[in-house]
Amino acid sequence: MVDELARRVADGARVNAADALALYRHAPTHLLGRLADGIRARKHPDRVVTYIIDRNVNYTNICVARCNFCAFYRPVGSAEGYVLGFDEVFQKIDETIAVGGNQLLLQGGHNPDLPIAWYEDLLRAVKAKYPGFKMHALSPPEVLHISKINQIPVDVVIERLVAAGLDSIPGGGAEILVDRVRKLLNCYGKASASQWLDVMRQAHRAGLRTTATMMYGTVETDEERIEHMMRLRDLQDETGGFTAFITWSYQPDHTELGGTEATGIDYLRTLALARIVLDNFDNLQASWVTQGGKVGQLSLSYGANDMGSVMIEENVVRAAGAAYCMDEVEIVANIEDAGFTARRRNMHYEPLGAPVFRDRDLPRMLTLGTARADGDVSVPDELRGYPARSRSGKQSRVAH
Amino acid sequence: MTTSSTLDHLLDRVTAGGHLTAPEITALAVAPDILSLGMLADVVRRLIHGAQVTYLRVATCACDAPIVDAVPAGAREVRIVGSPASLDAATTIVERARAAAGNRVVSGFSWGDVDRVAVAAGLPVSRALAMLRSAGLEALVDVPLDAIGDADRVLSSLMGAGFERLRFTIEKAPASERQALAERASALQKQYGAIQSINPLPTVPHAFRPTTGYDDVKAVAIARLAAPNVPSIQVDWLRYGPKLAQVALTFGADDLDTVSPSDEAPEGRRRAPLEDVRRNVEAAGLTPVERDGYFAVVA
Numbered sequence A: 001m002v003d004e005l006a007r008r009v010a011d012g013a014r015v016n017a018a019d020a021l022a023l024y025r026h027a028p029t030h031l032l033g034r035l036a037d038g039i040r041a042r043k044h045p046d047r048v049v050t051y052i053i054d055r056n057v058n059y060t061n062i063c064v065a066r067c068n069f070c071a072f073y074r075p076v077g078s079a080e081g082y083v084l085g086f087d088e089v090f091q092k093i094d095e096t097i098a099v100g101g102n103q104l105l106l107q108g109g110h111n112p113d114l115p116i117a118w119y120e121d122l123l124r125a126v127k128a129k130y131p132g133f134k135m136h137a138l139s140p141p142e143v144l145h146i147s148k149i150n151q152i153p154v155d156v157v158i159e160r161l162v163a164a165g166l167d168s169i170p171g172g173g174a175e176i177l178v179d180r181v182r183k184l185l186n187c188y189g190k191a192s193a194s195q196w197l198d199v200m201r202q203a204h205r206a207g208l209r210t211t212a213t214m215m216y217g218t219v220e221t222d223e224e225r226i227e228h229m230m231r232l233r234d235l236q237d238e239t240g241g242f243t244a245f246i247t248w249s250y251q252p253d254h255t256e257l258g259g260t261e262a263t264g265i266d267y268l269r270t271l272a273l274a275r276i277v278l279d280n281f282d283n284l285q286a287s288w289v290t291q292g293g294k295v296g297q298l299s300l301s302y303g304a305n306d307m308g309s310v311m312i313e314e315n316v317v318r319a320a321g322a323a324y325c326m327d328e329v330e331i332v333a334n335i336e337d338a339g340f341t342a343r344r345r346n347m348h349y350e351p352l353g354a355p356v357f358r359d360r361d362l363p364r365m366l367t368l369g370t371a372r373a374d375g376d377v378s379v380p381d382e383l384r385g386y387p388a389r390s391r392s393g394k395q396s397r398v399a400h
Numbered sequence B: 001m002t003t004s005s006t007l008d009h010l011l012d013r014v015t016a017g018g019h020l021t022a023p024e025i026t027a028l029a030v031a032p033d034i035l036s037l038g039m040l041a042d043v044v045r046r047l048i049h050g051a052q053v054t055y056l057r058v059a060t061c062a063c064d065a066p067i068v069d070a071v072p073a074g075a076r077e078v079r080i081v082g083s084p085a086s087l088d089a090a091t092t093i094v095e096r097a098r099a100a101a102g103n104r105v106v107s108g109f110s111w112g113d114v115d116r117v118a119v120a121a122g123l124p125v126s127r128a129l130a131m132l133r134s135a136g137l138e139a140l141v142d143v144p145l146d147a148i149g150d151a152d153r154v155l156s157s158l159m160g161a162g163f164e165r166l167r168f169t170i171e172k173a174p175a176s177e178r179q180a181l182a183e184r185a186s187a188l189q190k191q192y193g194a195i196q197s198i199n200p201l202p203t204v205p206h207a208f209r210p211t212t213g214y215d216d217v218k219a220v221a222i223a224r225l226a227a228p229n230v231p232s233i234q235v236d237w238l239r240y241g242p243k244l245a246q247v248a249l250t251f252g253a254d255d256l257d258t259v260s261p262s263d264e265a266p267e268g269r270r271r272a273p274l275e276d277v278r279r280n281v282e283a284a285g286l287t288p289v290e291r292d293g294y295f296a297v298v299a
């Protein structure tokens, strides 16, 4: 059966859920890799592997969602809670531009004390100061959170954020798009599977491009992992709005859920399966941030055609135990060592050219930045201008 | 990617127990397609070991520190790490390790260390090896194929002193030399028949240009294909970590060295203890089996 399926995949046929399950369960890892690599080669015959220079910034760690797999959030009122000030964001943008970047990936917790005006003002301020700079920001659960606390429909939230300067939406918060799993992970409340997909549908209708993600290795079954991919494939058939798919393994350290991390081979098999199932996605990213540089590089033989972001800053995965770091020099070395040509890209996967460090001297980045220095709990001045909803939020603004 | 017909032809040959020629291995090694190389190495590995992956739990003791702690019950080998100051110091630490080790193998030192302390003591290396052997040393940990020079002298000295089941390592040879080194190991095995394993990943990482994932899996696969007469291809679990070590098991490796003897994880949670070793092997579709320092499966 696997041989017959492999022949069909090699011939370009679309697999159904049962086919995908059979391949995932029974195909040898090298065979899955060869099938995925064949699809990668058909979609990207020029042997180019792309990457982006951007910065992963988390504007707040205060969150009411309390997903049990998350080691990053702090509850409302926590002494370790923070909200970045606009000036701090500007400084991060300056540092990103200095190493050749042109985009922030901006995501954060579901902070009840940030009204939509705060997001709009931040986006407007960034665009006023850095007109060409791109804001890839606010995953579907954050959009839903803004919609809920401001009592504004999702499509209007998207419209207002786009008017303020939002360029595209990251695919975070998808975890596994199956409600049984979401309830077990305590993330059903932040967005059900249908709600997550619907935010993306509305974003695509509004003309935004987005990415899609999958965090696997918690409580889902193999069938549910595949159901997640099928739901993404269906929406992509409908809208064509996803630019890329990124999967990573759950990072268990310091989380309430605990447990163990899925292995490197699980990752390569899941990635390869995604490349086979998601035949209507052009790009698959390698998650070297969770797998490390070595397995991250090996991903390029198991279906990935993109090395994701040069990591300047990372807070979420690091909080759960993974702290791999690669700057542009290292990412390019890994791409070229694997026999590919390295090219910078933007969020739309449009080529931006050869590596920046080949044109000019860049500072090496051998450690990851963080949102804030440890112990910095300062409250930004401009927060006073926005009404807080929580008691501790109100108190901190008065005290400030 | 290697064309299907070429790969099928090579797979048929290795499945039937045949070997690849040196030019065939070279062609595979220089191509960016690691999967064909991995498939071929995996066939060779399964012909020798089936689905079995052995692992060795090792207790380490520093060369220059007294052995104060009892050897953890789970350890199957006691390994002396570091370089001895002199032959006397080496002999003393071996005697102490031997006394603490019970019926476990005591290993330690590199060929270079033994050579150096022998010269300093004004003795031939074969004499120094014999002294260490009679003090209780049963294996040299590092016999680096890329740094030992006259391999015939090394092998005859070791075997003459009573060392059996020799383990070859690679110190820092670049990718371009890997195949030649594995072929050399294979030729020495034909001649002496005493080589038990090759650990093909560098023991001394390059400070500015560490090996990549492609480098590592290629090195493992090339060693398996170019030295099919050497029983085991090892990966160091502690040095290379669970993710790379696990993937290497699908590229021809069959043995995991330097697994922690304790179920605590002194290196932090991302360096997995025994349960995680077994979990990783099983997730690779293989069967974990514990072995001792003599390469014998522990019942």
Ligand code: SF4
Pocket (backbone or CB within 6 Å): A063, A064, A065, A066, A067, A070, A071, A072, A073, A108, A109, A110, A141, A187, A190
């Ligand atoms: S994953 Fe996001 S939404 Fe869930 S608790 Fe963490 S910060 Fe909040």
